[in-house]
Amino acid sequence: MKNVFLFLMLSCLAAFTVQAGIADLFEVDEQHIEASFNDLNELETLVTASGSTYADLSQTNNPVLKNLNLNTNLTANAFGAGEPALGIPSFVWGFCLSLPGVVVVYFLTDQDMDETKKALIGFAVGVGLYVLWFVFWRLLTAV
Amino acid sequence: MKHKIKNTKKITFIPYWVLVLSLLFGTNLGVYAQQSFRIKADFSIKEKKIDGTDQLIMGTVYYDKNTKKIVYDVAFPEPEVWVISDTTLYKFVSDSLQSKQTVPPISESSLFHLLLTGELKDFGLKKAGFTIAEVEQDKNLVIATWKSPKELEPVFGKIMTSEKDKKLYGIIMYNKENQLVGKQVFRKYELVKGLSVPQEVLQISYDPKTKTENMKLTNFKNVVVNELDISEMYDFNID
Numbered sequence: 001m002k003n004v005f006l007f008l009m010l011s012c013l014a015a016f017t018v019q020a021g022i023a024d025l026f027e028v029d030e031q032h033i034e035a036s037f038n039d040l041n042e043l044e045t046l047v048t049a050s051g052s053t054y055a056d057l058s059q060t061n062n063p064v065l066k067n068l069n070l071n072t073n074l075t076a077n078a079f080g081a082g083e084p085a086l087g088i089p090s091f092v093w094g095f096c097l098s099l100p101g102v103v104v105v106y107f108l109t110d111q112d113m114d115e116t117k118k119a120l121i122g123f124a125v126g127v128g129l130y131v132l133w134f135v136f137w138r139l140l141t142a143v
Numbered sequence: 144m145k146h147k148i149k150n151t152k153k154i155t156f157i158p159y160w161v162l163v164l165s166l167l168f169g170t171n172l173g174v175y176a177q178q179s180f181r182i183k184a185d186f187s188i189k190e191k192k193i194d195g196t197d198q199l200i201m202g203t204v205y206y207d208k209n210t211k212k213i214v215y216d217v218a219f220p221e222p223e224v225w226v227i228s229d230t231t232l233y234k235f236v237s238d239s240l241q242s243k244q245t246v247p248p249i250s251e252s253s254l255f256h257l258l259l260t261g262e263l264k265d266f267g268l269k270k271a272g273f274t275i276a277e278v279e280q281d282k283n284l285v286i287a288t289w290k291s292p293k294e295l296e297p298v299f300g301k302i303m304t305s306e307k308d309k310k311l312y313g314i315i316m317y318n319k320e321n322q323l324v325g326k327q328v329f330r331k332y333e334l335v336k337g338l339s340v341p342q343e344v345l346q347i348s349y350d351p352k353t354k355t356e357n358m359k360l361t362n363f364k365n366v367v368v369n370e371l372d373i374s375e376m377y378d379f380n381i382d
Contacts, residue, residue, distance in 0.1 A: 072221070
């Protein structure tokens, strides 16, 4: 009886612990974020107040820039638009959609040949598996 | 037989009024759904990249859910206009087109589109074919675990979203190996013309192999909904 009670207590405790952890997954380390963005926040305040561009600030050797390793070349990634085609790996495009998938990757990645090759490999693997399955099925039905 | 005819008359009479009422209510609902169609905001994107570099972009963003063009009028680092329209990203400097490249069609899954269509609550996952596998409540969050559609199963692991005060609070994404790969937090909501707009979006991407992280903090201020002036910015001329 004692053991059953202990087991129930431990089960409840374990359930409570797991449950309590779910919301914690969404928590972020505020101090770490604050510290990480400190210099960029300072630069943002400066730009908001002065309306300066990067060229203006670099000409005056502004000390805020010295603490930063600023990358001023904007790319599609900066606007959330530079991911692989729809965020789906090229291999999967080729594997699941065969040739149309390869074409989608070719055009959506701006004719990136590395990504297109991955899609082609996916396509080849998909076709290979289909052929193997077809042969296996024919052999099975022939018996 | 007579009785049957009487009934039929009655039945045809009632749907007429039902039809009139539903048309009236339907029209009203349609008007409400169409209420928010444009959004403009001053933005700043701060990023701490995995390669150790920092980035700051500031300017004004315009979006109209009818034209589906995201227009970033960038003021810092240098004045440029970036337009995402369908699967093309255009870059303009001093009103002349500098470059264009093919990108995924992100407009309809963007924060701006989800906000204006009322789909931000589930981050558009339902529309993308994801289904809720489990809903739990913990502390002040309502947490949903999402199951990906069959065709995307090889790509996505578990996805969890959380709501706080009936507004999207966070998204967590795992890879197939159940490793955390991304976290997004939406906070500091502001009510603008009936639209709850998060003024801060924190996005953290994790690389499980190198144990490094990329942090992106986007802030919005001076949010304007349904602006009717300066229409040319919402439908930026890309020809």
